[in-house]
Amino acid sequence: MAGSVNKVILIGNLGSDPEVRYLEGGSSVARFNIATSESYTNKNGERVEQTEWHRIELWDRLAQIAEKYLRKGNAVYIEGKIRSENWTDKEGQQRSGITIRANNMTLLGGGGTGGTTENSPQQPAARQPVTTTPRANDPVPPTMAAGGDDDDLPF
């Protein structure tokens, strides 16, 4: 089938620092979860907050941007697609579910507690909406799409 569209747009906060793996062959993959939530008033008049966790997967350049700039608590815009996947979690359990394979990401900063690199000047987490074009030596990251026309990036 073609003629189909499978698109997800999320803005949420990281539940933990990204986990990054470098594969033989040179590709890299970063994974993390982000939370989105909404609140509403139920029939009893109580305020209810409903949080949804989304497993995000990014490859190659996006993985490296995530590794460099994203930390637990940061807000991020993610655009990607839904993919059903089976994987083994950190506890060795077989898991199945969906992953959002990102093909575009924009760092929105904020909210971060710093994660494992808290207060580390070498790896500063974004502190506010990132609105700078990436340059070599640029400490803040970009809006970047997966793909090939950004070869001037320092990654």
Add this chain to the structure above:
Amino acid sequence: MAGSVNKVILIGNLGSDPEVRYLEGGSSVARFNIATSESYTNKNGERVEQTEWHRIELWDRLAQIAEKYLRKGNAVYIEGKIRSENWTDKEGQQRSGITIRANNMTLLGGGGTGGTTENSPQQPAARQPVTTTPRANDPVPPTMAAGGDDDDLPF
């Protein structure tokens, strides 16, 4: 948490006719799966088609539009949000996974094999991209958002 966004946009074809339930209290819910797929050439030069199935859930007016106009094979545009859910499937099995809770839908017609109401003149499935405003007695359905400002609809 607010400040978050959880949005899904899909165009795909129904795997079967919608299943509709009317609940005590007057609300109704329709569920069906739609397939999206993409194809690519793998490292062996073979064309690979990858299909993803998405469980769609619609409520109330959207459920009734789905019941009336959507049939197995039809193409549909769905806009909604990702929700993790647990449910019991038709075989009585406990299932967990995500559901796309739709808040907007546009019928694109086509592709339909007619499903269980094949060739039924009473419940004609959309035959082509629906480009008409819904009216009472209008045989073709609308783009409709979940919400409240469409009370002139014949539903």
Add this chain to the structure above:
Amino acid sequence: MAGSVNKVILIGNLGSDPEVRYLEGGSSVARFNIATSESYTNKNGERVEQTEWHRIELWDRLAQIAEKYLRKGNAVYIEGKIRSENWTDKEGQQRSGITIRANNMTLLGGGGTGGTTENSPQQPAARQPVTTTPRANDPVPPTMAAGGDDDDLPF
């Protein structure tokens, strides 16, 4: 600035056949307008239909797909970005306004009156939601993103 997002998602019908130009240097550009519309009931209880016309611009491979498969009346899904532009129209008038620069397109078929190639077997316009993976010799077109990983396409 980065950290910004500029995204447009449209489903509409072509007002005319695409106009395609081939530029020195090998690139090509296709332009057409699509209509979206919505209807509502105004305060006088009258049904009002409001149509919006969007000027679409596609480059290179997408331009060629448009030239080959899109005709007046066809429905199409367009994903792109808003760009302010100045141009000279067919009457030689200076025009300014926005253009939607598409980076993704899915043919939905239908609605076509055939345009200038009506009933031409050599250039069949899509007749219904395109749900086939493009192959060499495949008469129906694909969902295709602007970019580079689709070089196996017959374009």
Add this chain to the structure above:
Amino acid sequence: MAGSVNKVILIGNLGSDPEVRYLEGGSSVARFNIATSESYTNKNGERVEQTEWHRIELWDRLAQIAEKYLRKGNAVYIEGKIRSENWTDKEGQQRSGITIRANNMTLLGGGGTGGTTENSPQQPAARQPVTTTPRANDPVPPTMAAGGDDDDLPF
């Protein structure tokens, strides 16, 4: 026509404080421009930044949230539709162009210089990604859709 989709998703920064008008009849409208930009390297190897300005229009509850929380420089997520409009600008000039009529907004904070209410404790601009559910007395605003099911909002 129906069966169409007209959707815009933007993340950008306000060029100025919102301008808000209260109309006879009780409705209110807020307008402001936001900038999105992207940068790329041109054929001469120079880094080029291209900024696009988008005129945003919000009504009623969204207008009031904008008035209360948005300031020049703030980052915001906007979801809406493209509408062609004619209006008279502040210099009394007739203008025509598109407006993005928002139906959903999420404050992302940051970047603000404070605009005309700079450092005003009475009208604090959002300082960082807003991730709180709105409550009475809550100083920070929500993700809110245009519509009717949020009547518990303090607006």
Add this chain to the structure above:
DNA sequence: TTTT
């Protein structure tokens, strides 16, 4: 596991 996030955020407010």
Add this chain to the structure above:
DNA sequence: TTTT
């Protein structure tokens, strides 16, 4: 007119 924003942002970096």
